[in-house]
Amino acid sequence: MDYKELSVAQFIRMSKEGDIDISDFYAKLNCELKALQKKYNYFVTVVENKDVSVDKDSKLAGLPVSAKDCICTKGVQSTAGSKILEGYVPPFDATVIARAKKDGAVLIGKTVQDEFGFGTFSTNSAYGVPKNPHDVKRTCGGSSGGAAGLTAALDTAHIAFGQSTGGSISCPSSFTGVVGLTPTYGRVSRYGLIDYANSLDKIGTIGKCVDDVRLLYDVVSGYDPLDQTSIKDEDKRDEKFDIKGLKFGIPKEYFPSDMDESVRNVVLDAIDKIESLGAEVSECSLAHTKYSIPAYYIIAMAEASTNLAKYCGMRYGMEGNPSGKHFEEYFSDIRGKYLGDEVKRRIILGTYTRMAGYRDQYYLKAMRVRRLIIDDYKKAFKDFDALLSPTMPFIAPKFTEIEKLSPVECYNADILTGAPNQAGIPMLSLPCGTSKGMPVGLHVLSDYLREDIVLNVGEAFEKISGQK
Numbered sequence: 001m002d003y004k005e006l007s008v009a010q011f012i013r014m015s016k017e018g019d020i021d022i023s024d025f026y027a028k029l030n031c032e033l034k035a036l037q038k039k040y041n042y043f044v045t046v047v048e049n050k051d052v053s054v055d056k057d058s059k060l061a062g063l064p065v066s067a068k069d070c071i072c073t074k075g076v077q078s079t080a081g082s083k084i085l086e087g088y089v090p091p092f093d094a095t096v097i098a099r100a101k102k103d104g105a106v107l108i109g110k111t112v113q114d115e116f117g118f119g120t121f122s123t124n125s126a127y128g129v130p131k132n133p134h135d136v137k138r139t140c141g142g143s144s145g146g147a148a149g150l151t152a153a154l155d156t157a158h159i160a161f162g163q164s165t166g167g168s169i170s171c172p173s174s175f176t177g178v179v180g181l182t183p184t185y186g187r188v189s190r191y192g193l194i195d196y197a198n199s200l201d202k203i204g205t206i207g208k209c210v211d212d213v214r215l216l217y218d219v220v221s222g223y224d225p226l227d228q229t230s231i232k233d234e235d236k237r238d239e240k241f242d243i244k245g246l247k248f249g250i251p252k253e254y255f256p257s258d259m260d261e262s263v264r265n266v267v268l269d270a271i272d273k274i275e276s277l278g279a280e281v282s283e284c285s286l287a288h289t290k291y292s293i294p295a296y297y298i299i300a301m302a303e304a305s306t307n308l309a310k311y312c313g314m315r316y317g318m319e320g321n322p323s324g325k326h327f328e329e330y331f332s333d334i335r336g337k338y339l340g341d342e343v344k345r346r347i348i349l350g351t352y353t354r355m356a357g358y359r360d361q362y363y364l365k366a367m368r369v370r371r372l373i374i375d376d377y378k379k380a381f382k383d384f385d386a387l388l389s390p391t392m393p394f395i396a397p398k399f400t401e402i403e404k405l406s407p408v409e410c411y412n413a414d415i416l417t418g419a420p421n422q423a424g425i426p427m428l429s430l431p432c433g434t435s436k437g438m439p440v441g442l443h444v445l446s447d448y449l450r451e452d453i454v455l456n457v458g459e460a461f462e463k464i465s466g467q468k
């Protein structure tokens, strides 16, 4: 049997009915994953599954699931894309992995990412750069580039776990033409996630269609006593409803004047389609958007620099021979050898912004700006059920174009994703058309805990645009 074009829903139905020979399925999948790895480099580690047994009563019934490499997986190397964690094999599963396995998921591999999540194009990975399946000269986006690229390229049932601090689920989903759900901060447990910035990190799901991201999100979300920031409110709204009558805001700051003209037009057409379903659409303003990038990078780097302090050659990660060396020299040797350039840059900048004497000027000021950004959304969600915008202001750039960008130009690429990620509101990126043959993403944002709204809008859009 050929399993090409098998959807997640079909796989689960057939598997439950015993219509799939699971050993045959995984034997063929193993070959396919190896071929994809050779061509596009989506994995740090491919898991070869041999004796898969299926619990037909489980929700996922043997479904292949991949995880970004910053998510700890029992018995499978988890490096977060860094050489300093090469060879680290966790003795435990992150909560999302434990929950997914309990519901019948099978882990097929750990996907490539920017080192510790530091990047927008997955070019800061220590394990090779993933290539966009629509054009191998272009990036998959980052930092969950392997997860999104794999989802786009793999022609059979599969859902991916991604992780976002400042846009790392939405950006690569947009660049590779798949659907990415970033849940409300605290909705999905971070237990077992190798942290980037604790107050910003979210684990989410990436799939070929809205149903897929909804399915895996449903399996893993909900309170977890192992994560102190996990939301206790179990009043989860997951009904499907018609989007007719919903009110949509179009933030004028999210269509910057220097954005790609054809991306703008594709997104405006998509918004027209949503309006044609009986939704009310009007312009709105999120006044503090222009401060979102400096605030995001100051907060993210400050938190990252403290998180990374533990990788010093003792207890965590790579070790060396400290004999005869002053501890500062030994720590510097290890960190100098195993951490990449972007990581070093962020440790230096992050440490600087929270030093005595600078803390008020940078870190605390950024925290106050973050509050203003959150207030912008709170105000907007009094008038609107959801906000619509492009996910990224341009299509996936070519690697030759990325090489020419300065670090600050790379940071500015997050102009549309930095603010919602700082607020911690739920967001969905979904493919809404193409420009120069490359996918364009529509971003749907909603209020805290309203994953139901972004998912229902996504489904309605898929139907009207003929994607489903």
Ligand code: GLN
Residues within 6 Å of the ligand: 116, 117, 118, 119, 120, 142, 143, 163, 164, 165, 166, 167, 168, 169, 196, 300, 414
């Ligand atoms: N591009 C952003 C950064 O480099 C976001 C990355 C992420 O969400 N992990 O920080």
